[in-house]
Every structure is written in C-alpha cells, then in structure tokens.
Amino acid sequence: xxxxxxxxxxxxxxxxxxxxxxxxxxxxxxxxxxxxxxxxxxxxxxxxxxxxxxxxxxxxxxxxxxxxxxxxxxxxxxxxxxxxxxxxxxxxxxxxxxxxxxxxxxxxxxxxxxxxxxxxxxxxxxxxxxxxxxxxxxxxxxxxxxxxxxxxxxxxxxxxxxxxxxxxxxxxxxxxxxxxxxxxxxxxxxxxxxxxxxxxxxxxxxxxxxxxxxxxxxxxxxxxxxxxxxxxxxxxxxxxxxxxxxxxxxxxxxxxxxxxxxxxxxxxx
Numbered sequence: 001x002x003x004x005x006x007x008x009x010x011x012x013x014x015x016x017x018x019x020x021x022x023x024x025x026x027x028x029x030x031x032x033x034x035x036x037x038x039x040x041x042x043x044x045x046x047x048x049x050x051x052x053x054x055x056x057x058x059x060x061x062x063x064x065x066x067x068x069x070x071x072x073x074x075x076x077x078x079x080x081x082x083x084x085x086x087x088x089x090x091x092x093x094x095x096x097x098x099x100x101x102x103x104x105x106x107x108x109x110x111x112x113x114x115x116x117x118x119x120x121x122x123x124x125x126x127x128x129x130x131x132x133x134x135x136x137x138x139x140x141x142x143x144x145x146x147x148x149x150x151x152x153x154x155x156x157x158x159x160x161x162x163x164x165x166x167x168x169x170x171x172x173x174x175x176x177x178x179x180x181x182x183x184x185x186x187x188x189x190x191x192x193x194x195x196x197x198x199x200x201x202x203x204x205x206x207x208x209x210x211x212x213x214x215x216x217x218x219x220x221x222x223x224x225x226x227x228x229x230x231x232x233x234x235x236x237x238x239x240x241x242x243x244x245x246x247x248x249x250x251x252x253x254x255x256x257x258x259x260x261x262x263x264x265x266x267x268x269x
Contacts, residue, residue: 226239
C-alpha cells in the first residue's frame with residue numbers, strides 16, 4: 001500500500017479543481033467532500049486510517065481552498081458534474097461517497113442522479129435532502145441567506161467557526177478556511193446548496209449508507225431528523241451518534257469516526 005499523497009489539478013469551467021489521492025491504488029475508492037466554506041483539510045486526521053485498505057480522494061470543492069477562482073458560478077449541477085469528472089479522471093467506475101454537511105447534501109444529490117456510479121455513502125452531520133419540513137422550518141431555510149447578509153462578515157466567520165466545534169484547534173481551522181472566501185461567495189454557496197432540498201418524503205436512497213453525527217451538533221434539523229430518517233430508509237445500515245463531538249464530528253472525534261466508517265466499509269467487501 002502506498003501512503004504517499006499525490007496532488008493533482010483538473011481544470012474545469014474556469015476553475016482549477018485541486019484533489020489529492022492516497023492509499024492503495026488498486027483498492028475501492030472513497031471520495032471525501034467537505035462542508036461549505038471548508039476545504040480538504042477537514043479530513044486530515046482521517047486519511048491514515050481510511051487509506052489502510054482503500055484509495056482515498058479528497059478535494060477542494062469549486063470556490064473553496066485552492067480550487068479558486070471559482071470560474072463558473074457555484075450550482076449543484078456544476079458541482080455534481082465536477083464530481084463525476086473527478087471520478088473519470090481517476091478511472092473509478094463506482095465510489096463510496098463520504099460527505100460532511102454540504103458534502104453530504106451533494107452526495108445525496110449525486111446518488112439520486114448517478115446511482116450507477118455509487119457503491120455506498122457515509123452522510124456526516126448533514127440534513128436529509130428530501131425530508132418534509134414544517135412551515136416554520138421551510139421559512140427558516142429560505143430566510144437564512146437573507147439574514148446572513150445582515151451580519152458583519154468577520155463576526156459571521158467567528159460565530160460560524162465557534163458553532164461547529166467545541167475544540168479550539170478545529171475552530172481555528174474552520175475560521176482560517178472560511179476566511180479565504182469573500183462574503184458573497186460563501187452566501188452564494190450556501191444558497192446554491194439549498195437547491196438540493198426538495199419535499200419528497202417517499203424518496204429512498206438506492207445504495208447502502210450510514211448516518212454519522214456528533215451528539216453536540218445543533219446544526220439545523222440534523223439531530224431531529226436523524227432517527228426518523230434512518231427508520232424510513234431500508235438501505236440505512238446505522239445512525240451513528242458520537243458523544244462529545246459537534247458538527248465537525250470527524251475532526252472532533254477522529255478515532256471514533258474512523259472506526260464507524262471502517263466498520264461500515266468492511267460490510268461492503
């Protein structure tokens with residue numbers, strides 16, 4: 001097994017998509033997608049464990065990290081196409097998608113559109129794309145971007161970073177990553193991600209998956225949705241709640257997160 005990390009760039013629609021590969025080149029591919037405003041550094045504490053028996057791809061989503069300038073506007077359609085282009089670039093016919101927050105929303109949308117290219121999913125502290133929302137929840141979803149426009153950007157970054165982890169080193173990473181984006185860029189990304197959401201409670205994810213979330217996370221309706229989401233989905237193998245972890249559960253509790261993911265991946269062999 002190779003433990004080296006290989007850096008690559010794929011030029012697409014005016015954006016240099018930066019991605020990294022590590023692990024066994026002959027093993028199944030695990031594709032890691034970070035949350036809004038963050039970058040591939042979100043997964044830095046997970047690569048060694050996940051790369052033991054898998055090929056692991058991390059990337060900076062269009063407009064994030066090193067994948068700048070954004071080029072084409074950030075839309076769900078564009079990012080789904082970026083993800084498929086990366087699979088083609090590395091020669092992967094199918095993949096295990098692991099997505100945190102926004103990354104989980106994108107993973108759900110990818111499997112809906114490209115089920116033949118997905119082997120399984122790990123949905124990390126993300127909302128269900130198809131859950132029925134109450135009128136108040138629906139109003140809150142659509143008002144959030146407008147309300148965020150009123151926040152001074154530096155205060156918004158500090159508040160956002162502090163709200164997703166109880167650990168100072170994780171907060172510092174989140175603040176640094178988010179600071180690379182201008183306020184209009186971050187708001188555009190958040191608004192575009194809402195395009196994944198649709199009221200479709202009869203939809204079922206067609207591939208095996210697990211939910212993983214931090215017990216301390218208060219992001220959106222994730223904690224409320226989790227148990228009901230797991231019960232309604234025949235393909236959901238587990239709803240894993242990790243104590244003492246917040247929204248960035250894989251950074252707050254990397255050993256526990258890795259163990260949960262590896263147990264699931266082992267069932268796919």
